[in-house]
Amino acid sequence: MTGRLRRTRYADVVGTLALLVAMSGTAYAAHALPKNSVSSKQIKNDKVKGKDLKDGDVSAADLAAGSVGTDELQPGSVGNAQLSANSVGMAKIADGAVGSVQVSDNTLTTADLKGADHSGTISLTVPANSCGGFTLGVPGAETGDAGFLTWRTAPPNLVMGPLVFDASNHASGLVCNPSSSSVSISNAPIRVVTFRS
Numbered sequence: 001m002t003g004r005l006r007r008t009r010y011a012d013v014v015g016t017l018a019l020l021v022a023m024s025g026t027a028y029a030a031h032a033l034p035k036n037s038v039s040s041k042q043i044k045n046d047k048v049k050g051k052d053l054k055d056g057d058v059s060a061a062d063l064a065a066g067s068v069g070t071d072e073l074q075p076g077s078v079g080n081a082q083l084s085a086n087s088v089g090m091a092k093i094a095d096g097a098v099g100s101v102q103v104s105d106n107t108l109t110t111a112d113l114k115g116a117d118h119s120g121t122i123s124l125t126v127p128a129n130s131c132g133g134f135t136l137g138v139p140g141a142e143t144g145d146a147g148f149l150t151w152r153t154a155p156p157n158l159v160m161g162p163l164v165f166d167a168s169n170h171a172s173g174l175v176c177n178p179s180s181s182s183v184s185i186s187n188a189p190i191r192v193v194t195f196r197s
Contacts, residue, residue: 113193113195114195114196115140115141115142115145115147115193115194115195115196116138116139116140116141116142116145116147116192116193116194117140117191117192117193117194118138118139118140118141118191118192118193119189119190119191119192120136120137120189120190120192121187121188121189121190122134122136122185122187122188122190123185123186123187123188124175124184124185125182125183125184125185126158126175126176126177126182126183126184127177127182128177128179128180128181128182129177129178129179129180130176130177131174131175131176131177132174132175132176133172133173133174133175134172134173134174134175135170135171135172135173136149136163136170136171136172136173136192137169137170138165138169138170138171138192138194139169140169140194141165141168141169141170141171141192141194142165142168142194142196143165143166143167143168144165144196145165145194145195145196146165146194146195146196147163147165147171147192147193147194147195148162148163148192148193149163149171149173149190149191149192150190150191150192150193151188151189151190152188152189152190152191153188153189155183155185155188156179156183157177157178157179157181157183158175158176158177158183158185159175159176159177159178160173160174160175161173161174161175161176162174163192165194171192
């Protein structure tokens with residue numbers, strides 16, 4: 001039997017090349033794309049996953065307003081380091097969201113409250129079986145504050161009414177002596193704390 005070599009035709013070469021390009025075209029295209037040549041128009045919705053992104057690839061500037069809600073946050077993913085000063089106010093805290101479990105012992109003081117915290121003295125005389133008004137200078141108090149007066153050492157037989165903050169740095173109140181003898185106090189140490197909404 002005599003073997004004959006078949007002469008290569010142009011059509012065979014072109015067909016073979018076309019087959020090779022068709023089979024490897026996708027792989028070639030993925031590796032041959034220039035840097036930054038794929039935009040959001042070429043990416044189908046929900047096709048980019050977290051594993052496709054490196055840390056720091058997405059910043060706040062890349063996120064639309066309102067696009068990240070509580071459903072997208074993992075527990076514990078937002079801490080003090082991620083919050084700017086004064087970024088969380090009362091309007092952003094749900095009722096009951098902060099309980100005793102979230103507050104460490106001795107971490108809250110009057111410095112954490114809006115209002116005045118003033119220590120001073122008071123002198124007054126209240127006749128037996130009577131009531132009388134008094135006024136106090138309270139630095140830092142504002143009109144409309146709520147507050148209370150506490151005694152460092154409570155005087156006997158006196159009952160204090162609520163304080164009224166009717167002017168800046170000023171309070172007035174009512175004191176009663178239900179006993180049958182007059183009560184006089186001089187330079188008794190007191191503390192006044194106010195609160196405002």
